[in-house]
Amino acid sequence: xxxxxxxxxxxxxxxxxxxxxxxxxxxxxxxxxxxxxxxxxxxxxxxxxxxxxxxxxxxxxxxxxxxxxxxxxxxxxxxxxxxxxxxxxxxxxxxxxxxxxxxxxxxxxxxxxxxxxxxxxxxxxxxxxxxxxxxxxxxxxxxxxxxxxxxxxxxxxxxxxxxxxxxxxxxxxxxxxxxxxxxxxxxxxxxxxxxxxxxxxxxxxxxxxxxxxxxxxxxxxxxxxxxxxxxxxxxxxxxxxxxxxxxxxxxxxxxxxxxxxx
Amino acid sequence: xxxxxxxxxxxxxxxxxxxxxxxxxxxxxxxxxxxxxxxxxxxxxxxxxxxxxxxxxxxxxxxxxxxxxxxxxxxxxxxxxxxxxxxxxxxxxxxxxxxxxxxxxxxxxxxxxxxxxxxxxxxxxxxxxxxxxxxxxxxxxxxxxxxxxxxxxxxxxxxxxxxxxxxxxxxxxxxxxxxxxxxxxxxxxxxxxxxxxxxxxxxxxxxxxxxxxxxxxxxxxxxxxxxxxxxxxxxxxxxxxxxxxxxxxxxxxxxxxxxxxx
DNA sequence: TAGTGGTCTAGACCACTTC
DNA sequence: AAGTGGTCTAGACCACTAA
Numbered sequence: 001x002x003x004x005x006x007x008x009x010x011x012x013x014x015x016x017x018x019x020x021x022x023x024x025x026x027x028x029x030x031x032x033x034x035x036x037x038x039x040x041x042x043x044x045x046x047x048x049x050x051x052x053x054x055x056x057x058x059x060x061x062x063x064x065x066x067x068x069x070x071x072x073x074x075x076x077x078x079x080x081x082x083x084x085x086x087x088x089x090x091x092x093x094x095x096x097x098x099x100x101x102x103x104x105x106x107x108x109x110x111x112x113x114x115x116x117x118x119x120x121x122x123x124x125x126x127x128x129x130x131x132x133x134x135x136x137x138x139x140x141x142x143x144x145x146x147x148x149x150x151x152x153x154x155x156x157x158x159x160x161x162x163x164x165x166x167x168x169x170x171x172x173x174x175x176x177x178x179x180x181x182x183x184x185x186x187x188x189x190x191x192x193x194x195x196x197x198x199x200x201x202x203x204x205x206x207x208x209x210x211x212x213x214x215x216x217x218x219x220x221x222x223x224x225x226x227x228x229x230x231x232x233x234x235x236x237x238x239x240x241x242x243x244x245x246x247x248x249x250x251x252x253x254x255x256x257x258x259x260x261x262x
Numbered sequence: 263x264x265x266x267x268x269x270x271x272x273x274x275x276x277x278x279x280x281x282x283x284x285x286x287x288x289x290x291x292x293x294x295x296x297x298x299x300x301x302x303x304x305x306x307x308x309x310x311x312x313x314x315x316x317x318x319x320x321x322x323x324x325x326x327x328x329x330x331x332x333x334x335x336x337x338x339x340x341x342x343x344x345x346x347x348x349x350x351x352x353x354x355x356x357x358x359x360x361x362x363x364x365x366x367x368x369x370x371x372x373x374x375x376x377x378x379x380x381x382x383x384x385x386x387x388x389x390x391x392x393x394x395x396x397x398x399x400x401x402x403x404x405x406x407x408x409x410x411x412x413x414x415x416x417x418x419x420x421x422x423x424x425x426x427x428x429x430x431x432x433x434x435x436x437x438x439x440x441x442x443x444x445x446x447x448x449x450x451x452x453x454x455x456x457x458x459x460x461x462x463x464x465x466x467x468x469x470x471x472x473x474x475x476x477x478x479x480x481x482x483x484x485x486x487x488x489x490x491x492x493x494x495x496x497x498x499x500x501x502x503x504x505x506x507x508x509x510x511x512x513x514x515x516x517x518x519x520x521x522x523x524x
Numbered sequence: 525t526a527g528t529g530g531t532c533t534a535g536a537c538c539a540c541t542t543c
Numbered sequence: 544a545a546g547t548g549g550t551c552t553a554g555a556c557c558a559c560t561a562a
Contacts, residue, residue: 003550030529040552042304045530053315053477054463061529062560073460083517192514198335199461199481199504201316215315217479217504219461225515242461242479242504249511252454253487255345265531292548302533307549323548324541 004039005046012047016056016067023069027057053215055243077248081193086181112140114167123155126224126235136161141209148210150240154179160188160233183233191228197221199242210241217242266301267308274309278318278329289319289327315477317505339510348443374402376429385417388486388497398423403471410472412502416441422450422495445495453490459483461504472503479504
C-alpha cells in the first residue's frame, strides 16, 4: 500500500499526462483538496512537492500550482560546431544552432565575464599545465529570452589568446564569429574535439542561476578542443538543465586490429 | 532565511563532505536530533529526506540513516565497441569494458528476455519500419554483483536475426562474442553508430529495478547501429542510473564547406 | 486585506528490522 | 519487545502576491 501522498500524486500525475489538466492550468488549491477529504494539509502538500520534483508542476506562493509546459528537448549535434558557420560566415556557433532550430537570438541572451584565474584541477589536466597555472576563464550564461538554459566557461592558455578579442571583457559573443574564429585568426584552427558528459545534482547556486525546477539535475559537459597537431586550445565546462537538452554523436565502430581509424 | 530543515540539511551535508561523517557511517537518529533541539520530528525528517534526494545518504526503516559510498563514475567511451574484442576474441563488448576498468564479471550479472513485439514509435522510426511492425526485443538488466547498473533493450528486424543465437532466450550474453558477433556471422558487419542521450525522471518501475536513490534521475541512451551501406541492424535503448556513468566522444570538427568528412 | 503555498509542532500510529 | 524511519493529523503561523 503506497502512502496516501503518493497515491494522490499519482492520480494527479495521471490526469496531467492525460491532458485533463493542461499545461498552464491551475491545479486545485491545497486547501480545496483538504476540504475534499484528500488528507491533511501536510499530506496534500507532500503530494504537490512530489509532483514538483517530478517536473510536472510549478508552485509559487500567492499564485498557486500550475502545470508546467514541457519545453521540447533542444538537440545538440556536432553540426553546431561546423567550421563554415563561424569561419566563412559571421555567425557564432551557438547562434547558428538557434537559427537551425527556429529560435530567435536576442541581444542580452548571453552575458560573459573574462578573468585570469588559477586553473582548477580538471582544467590544468586538460591543458597539460601544472596545478595552479594561470589561465583565462571566459564564463557565459546563455539564455533564451528570460529562460537561462546553460552556463559555459571556456579556459584558454594565456599565450593563445592574449591580445585577442577573447580577452576583451565586453558582454556578448567574442566578436564576429565567436571564440573559434578568434583562435582561427590567431593561427590556431580547431580540428577535433573530445566531449565528456555526466549528470549530477546541482549546487544551490546553479539551481538559482538556471532557474531549475525542484529536484532537477544538471548535465555537466567537458569539451576539449584540439588543433590538428593535438594542441589543446580550449577546455570548456558547460552546466545544462538536464531536462532541456539531448546530445547526439555519430561515430565509426573502432577496430583496433586495423591500421588506424580515428 | 532558509527554512530550518534546509539549514539542518546543509550543516549535515557539509559534515559529510568534510569527512566528519564517513561513508558507511550512521547519521544521528532522527529522535536524537529532536531531543537535541534541532526541531520536531517532521522537520528533522524533511532534512534527512533532502539529503537522500541529494544522493548523500540512504535511509531504511529499522536500520537508520547511513552515508552513501560515492561509487566512482563508470566512463563509457566508444572503445567499448571495438571490433577486435567481439570479432577476434570471444569477449562481449560490455565484459571487455569491465576488464578494462578492473571490475569482475560474474555469471548472473546479466539477465535477458527475448520476445517478438510491436515496434514502439521510436523503434519503428529508427528502423524505418511502419508503426506497429513486428521486431525482436532483447531486454537485459545489467548488474555488477548485487547492484543493477542499467537496462539495455535491443530491437532487431526479424529478417536479420531469425535463426540466430540472438533469438535464443537463454539468459546471459547472446553466446560467444555477443549480439554484434551474431550479426557479423549472419553477414551484417556493423560499421558506424549514432548515440543520443538525454536525462529524465525515472518511472517508478525503473526506480525499483535500478535501485535508484530517492530523487535520482536516469539517462536514456538511444543507439542506432548501421552497416557500411547504412542499413540499420540494431536500435537499442539503455536506461542508466544518472549518477553512475559518464560518456565520452571524440569527433572531428565538421566542415560543410569541404568535400565530405564524416 | 484576502488568498496562496510553505514551515513547524506535538503527538499518534504504522512498517520494518534486529534481538 | 524495542528501536528505527515513515506517515498522518490538526492547527498555528510565516512569506509572498494580487487587488
